[in-house]
Amino acid sequence: MKFYAEMKPTNSPWLGEVPAHWEVSRFRFEAVINGGQVDPREEPWSRMTLIAPNHIESNTGKIIGVETAEEQGADSGKYLVAQGQLVYSKIRPALNKAAIAETEALCSADMYGISFADKVEPRFALYYFLARPFHTFATIISMRVKMPKVNREELADAPWLVPPLDEQCAIADYLDRETARIDTLIEEQQQLIGMLSERRAAVISSALAPTDSWTCHRIKHIGETSLGKMLDAGRAIRDGDQPRAYVRAADVRADGSVNLVDLNEMPFSDAEMEVFDLRAGDVLLIEGGATVGRPGFMVESAPGIAFQKTVNRLRVGPRVDARFVYWSMLRLYESAYYANHYGSVSFVHLTGEKLREIELHLPPLDEQQAIATYLDEQTAKIDALIAETRRFIELARERRSALITAAVTGQIDVQEMM
Numbered sequence: 001m002k003f004y005a006e007m008k009p010t011n012s013p014w015l016g017e018v019p020a021h022w023e024v025s026r027f028r029f030e031a032v033i034n035g036g037q038v039d040p041r042e043e044p045w046s047r048m049t050l051i052a053p054n055h056i057e058s059n060t061g062k063i064i065g066v067e068t069a070e071e072q073g074a075d076s077g078k079y080l081v082a083q084g085q086l087v088y089s090k091i092r093p094a095l096n097k098a099a100i101a102e103t104e105a106l107c108s109a110d111m112y113g114i115s116f117a118d119k120v121e122p123r124f125a126l127y128y129f130l131a132r133p134f135h136t137f138a139t140i141i142s143m144r145v146k147m148p149k150v151n152r153e154e155l156a157d158a159p160w161l162v163p164p165l166d167e168q169c170a171i172a173d174y175l176d177r178e179t180a181r182i183d184t185l186i187e188e189q190q191q192l193i194g195m196l197s198e199r200r201a202a203v204i205s206s207a208l209a210p211t212d213s214w215t216c217h218r219i220k221h222i223g224e225t226s227l228g229k230m231l232d233a234g235r236a237i238r239d240g241d242q243p244r245a246y247v248r249a250a251d252v253r254a255d256g257s258v259n260l261v262d263l264n265e266m267p268f269s270d271a272e273m274e275v276f277d278l279r280a281g282d283v284l285l286i287e288g289g290a291t292v293g294r295p296g297f298m299v300e301s302a303p304g305i306a307f308q309k310t311v312n313r314l315r316v317g318p319r320v321d322a323r324f325v326y327w328s329m330l331r332l333y334e335s336a337y338y339a340n341h342y343g344s345v346s347f348v349h350l351t352g353e354k355l356r357e358i359e360l361h362l363p364p365l366d367e368q369q370a371i372a373t374y375l376d377e378q379t380a381k382i383d384a385l386i387a388e389t390r391r392f393i394e395l396a397r398e399r400r401s402a403l404i405t406a407a408v409t410g411q412i413d414v415q416e417m418m
Contacts, residue, residue, distance in 0.1 A: 002413045012159045014133045019410040022163045028156035030120050034085070034113035037077030040069035040106055050074055051081070052108040053089040056097040059401065060183070061126050063099045069106055078106040081113035084122055088112045088129060090150045093138035098129040112155070119165055123172035124408065131405040134158060161408065167415065171407050174414040182400045189393050193386055200382045201334055207371050207378075208331050210361035220356035222325075223316035227287065227352050228307035229276050231266060241267035247278065249286045249310035252296035255383070256330065258284060260302050268306055276306035276313075281322035283314040283329060288349040293338045295329040297322070312355055324368035327375050328360050 007017040010024050018024065038045045050069040057064050069078065081087055081101045089097035091110045100122055107113050116125055128134055137158055142148035163171065210216075219225065228246070245263035252258055258278075268276070278284075282298040287310050307313060314329075316322050332338070338350065362368060406412045 002416055004410055004413050007410070010159070014137045014159050015161070015409060017410075018161060019163070019413075022161055022410055025160040025162050026156065027158040027160050029117075030160050030162060031114050031116045031125070033152055033155070034079050034081065034115065036080070037109070038080055038106070040074035040076075040078045045078070045080075045106060046070040046074075049103060049105040050078060050108065051087050051099070051101065051105055051111065053091060053095070053097050053110055056087070056089065056099045059096045059130060059397070060179075061099050061130055063102065074106075074108075076109070078108060079111070079113045081105050081107050082115070086114045086116070086122055086125055086129070088114060090155070092148050093135070093142045093150050094148065096130060096135050098126055100126055112152075119162060121165060121168035121172055123176065124163075124168035127172065127175050127404050128161065128408045130401075131408045132401065133405065133409060161410070163410070170415045174417055175404055175407055178403055179400055182396050182403075186393050186396050189389050189396070193389050196382050196386050196389070200379055200386075203378050203382070204327060204331050204334070204375060207375055208328055208361075211363070214361045214363045216359050216361050218356065219314065219358050219360065222320045222360070222362070223314055225352050225355050226275070226313045226315075228309040228311045228313070229266075229268070229272060230309050238267070238269065240269050242269075244268040244273060245305045246276075247284065247302075247305060247307040247311060249289065249291070252284050252286050252291075252294060252311060254291075254294070256295065256297050256326065258296040258298055260305060263305065266308075273304075273306055278302040278305055278307060278313070279315070281316070283316070283322060283326050285312040285314060285329060285350060285355065286310065287312055287351075292348070292350050293329070293333045295326055295333060297326040312350060312352065314355070319365060320362065321365060321368035321372055323372035323376070324362075325360065327372060332358070 004019040006020040008020045009017055012024070015024070040046055040048075040050060046069050048069055049066050050072050051063065052072075055063055055065050055067070081104070083101055083104050085101050087099055087101055087105075087107045089095065089111050101107075101113075114125075116122055138150050138155075139148070141154045142150050162168075228248075243265040244267070245260075245265050246268075247258060247260070247263065251260075251263065278298055279301045280298055284296040284298065284307065286292055286294045289310075314325065316325050342354070363371070407414050
């Protein structure tokens with residue numbers, strides 16, 4: 001790693017020392033924000049790509065999900081962006097969304113289309129937008145209002161760095177190469193997570209494939225179901241009511257655990273706490289929404305904590321292993337059972353009636369326990385590999401961000417690395 005021989009202070013709270021030969025400037029002196037809107041319903045604008053914040057991936061500068069203005073049904077004024085100009089999302093700048101337009105396009109009113117002076121390389125400018133100093137600057141100044149937003153005056157005052165143009169190109173070339181390597185590595189790791197997830201689902205499905213010795217039972221014949229208490233925030237508290245913590249759908253996590261800390265509260269009577277209690281072995285199922293039917297498992301009892309009506313509680317009897325039932329319910333959820341069985345449109349809620357009629361295939365109790373133990377062990381191994389891979393991806397993303405910041409702020413000299 002090579003460093004610049006001579007540095008100088010910038011006297012900016014956002015920038016430290018920079019190479020002595022770099023120019024310290026302001027955005028307003030190096031760039032112009034496009035003005036004048038066009039009607040996206042008219043030709044030729046309607047056939048142009050319309051770039052909105054949701055079409056740009058955070059932190060990477062990549063455009064995703066290309067659609068024309070007509071395909072998006074755009075009907076309000078948009079800005080015209082020339083090929084090679086930069087587009088930057090002025091709302092929620094913490095999401096760090098900026099990209100270079102690959103063709104002539106439109107950008108939404110939530111974005112700025114930006115052209116630069118001849119002495120600025122657009123790719124360098126893009127990396128500068130994505131780097132930590134500018135990201136931090138934009139995030140902090142945007143927090144003055146309820147909807148975080150960077151206005152034109154604030155953006156104009158942003159600190160800017162202008163290395164010689166050939167040096168900007170060298171930095172951009174270096175970052176293009178290095179970020180591409182990191183992105184490829186991240187993509188490979190994401191594919192690995194996909195394969196591990198498929199392996200996990202296959203292990204569960206294989207272990208729960210019924211044999212001739214298994215018998216079919218409706219849930220209503222193997223346990224009791226209850227829907228949680230209706231949320232009654234704002235209702236007058238009755239005599240004897242006490243604010244109690246409760247579990248809701250958001251607390252039933254994707255990994256099957258149930259969050260029991262920092263829970264919301266609402267009034268419950270002592271009698272209600274007996275009805276809506278949570279014990280070790282309870283299977284909780286999300287009642288509605290995009291994750292309807294996703295199960296969670298209570299490893300331990302939770303005295304003093306109840307559950308709300310966005311969650312069903314399934315409490316099985318002594319002839320059934322609760323953990324086996326959890327895995328069975330997870331298999332149904334992951335196999336899109338609810339959408340396939342009830343229809344993706346009409347099925348919105350897992351009511352108690354529907355839950356009680358679901359059929360499960362059960363082996364003898366000792367076999368249920370053996371299968372549940374096997375699945376706990378096998379999925380724990382796969383989950384550990386997935387967690388390790390996710391940590392690797394997070395480190396790679398941090399490495400990507402640090403490399404961009406170091407290069408565009410002159411903390412490293414990349415010219416001899418090309």
